[in-house]
Amino acid sequence: MAFPDRIERTVEIAHPPAKVWAALTTAEGLAAWFGDEAAIDLRPGGPARMSWTGGFTAEMRVERVEEPTVFGFTWPIYGLPEDDPRRTYVEFTLEPAGAGTRLTVVESGFAQLPGDAYRKAYDGNTDGWAKELGELVAYLDAAGR
Amino acid sequence: MPPDAEAVAEQVFAALADPTRRAILAALASGGPATATDLAGRLPITRQAIAKHLGLLAGAGLVTAERGERRRVRYRLRSAPMQVAQQFLAALARDWDTRLGALADHLDRDA
Numbered sequence: 001m002a003f004p005d006r007i008e009r010t011v012e013i014a015h016p017p018a019k020v021w022a023a024l025t026t027a028e029g030l031a032a033w034f035g036d037e038a039a040i041d042l043r044p045g046g047p048a049r050m051s052w053t054g055g056f057t058a059e060m061r062v063e064r065v066e067e068p069t070v071f072g073f074t075w076p077i078y079g080l081p082e083d084d085p086r087r088t089y090v091e092f093t094l095e096p097a098g099a100g101t102r103l104t105v106v107e108s109g110f111a112q113l114p115g116d117a118y119r120k121a122y123d124g125n126t127d128g129w130a131k132e133l134g135e136l137v138a139y140l141d142a143a144g145r
Numbered sequence: 146m147p148p149d150a151e152a153v154a155e156q157v158f159a160a161l162a163d164p165t166r167r168a169i170l171a172a173l174a175s176g177g178p179a180t181a182t183d184l185a186g187r188l189p190i191t192r193q194a195i196a197k198h199l200g201l202l203a204g205a206g207l208v209t210a211e212r213g214e215r216r217r218v219r220y221r222l223r224s225a226p227m228q229v230a231q232q233f234l235a236a237l238a239r240d241w242d243t244r245l246g247a248l249a250d251h252l253d254r255d256a
Contacts, residue, residue: 004236011245015252023252033251034244078238079231086232105245110236111150 005111010104017094020101021068024092048073061087069094077110086112150229156205157230165190166198170222173208178221 013020023029030038035050041062042048048060064072072091080086088109095102160166168188173179176187181199185192199220202208207227208220 007236007239007241009241009245011249013249013252019252019255020248023248029251032255033247077232077235079235080228084228103245103248105241107239107241110232112232 006106006108007110008104008106010102012097012100013103014100016099017068017096017101020094020103021071024071024094025065025067063089064091153206153226154230154233157207157226160202160205160207163198165194166202169195169198169202170207173220173222178211178219180217180219182216184220 023033025040025042027038027040030040030048030050035058036052038048038050040046040048040060042065044063044065046062048062049057050060051057058075058078060073060075062071062073064070070091070093072089074087074089076082077084077086077088086109088107090105090107093104093106095104160170165188168190169184172184172187179187181192181196184190184195184199188195199208199210203210203220205226207223209223211219211221213219
């Protein structure tokens with residue numbers, strides 16, 4: 001069984017790099033094809049966010065800005081709990097190709113594990129809701145006394 | 146990917162491939178810890194069959210048995226292996242093909 005740590009795609013787009021760059025790096029551009037709403041502070045370390053109707057929101061962090069050739073950001077791994085520290089890195093590379101652009105996207109980091117995930121996956125210690133509810137019950141019991 | 150994580154994910158997928166085990170996990174997820182007898186009352190399966198599946202699920206680390214007398218042991222769901230499996234599913238679900246198609250369409254419309 002082999003799972004991808006890295007996803008890579010290259011597409012040819014019939015528009016010049018400057019236009020593709022704007023679609024990738026502005027709130028207006030991102031909201032037009034990627035999210036339903038978007039906000040971005042375009043500088044390394046700057047926050048960005050996309051949200052979709054239905055309530056899902058991705059908090060991103062801008063990592064690389066080299067106009068108009070490289071744009072990189074990290075974002076959470078969909079499906080993992082909100083407080084999970086794992087994030088994947090997405091990097092777009094734009095190259096002129098005739099009158100258009102050769103756009104490559106690489107997303108990497110799916111196979112990473114936080115330090116204790118492997119241990120947790122096997123460990124008999126359970127926590128989560130059962131523990132939280134236990135603490136709530138203990139708190140209410142103490143308060144009622 | 147460490148081979149151990151693959152092994153964890155493989156066990157999750159193998160467990161989920163069986164409809165009875167999916168039903169047991171779903172019952173524990175929605176209703177909380179339960180004994181094999183509780184589960185037999187809720188699912189159209191014998192207690193013996195449930196006990197067998199619970200043993201397999203415990204071996205895979207997907208449920209854990211709480212202390213108790215035999216027949217009154219409660220099983221609870223363990224989410225950690227699911228989270229390992231989820232990162233594999235996340236890689237499959239990213240769907241850059243659809244997204245890049247949407248980008249090209251957007252730029253064409255805008256032109």
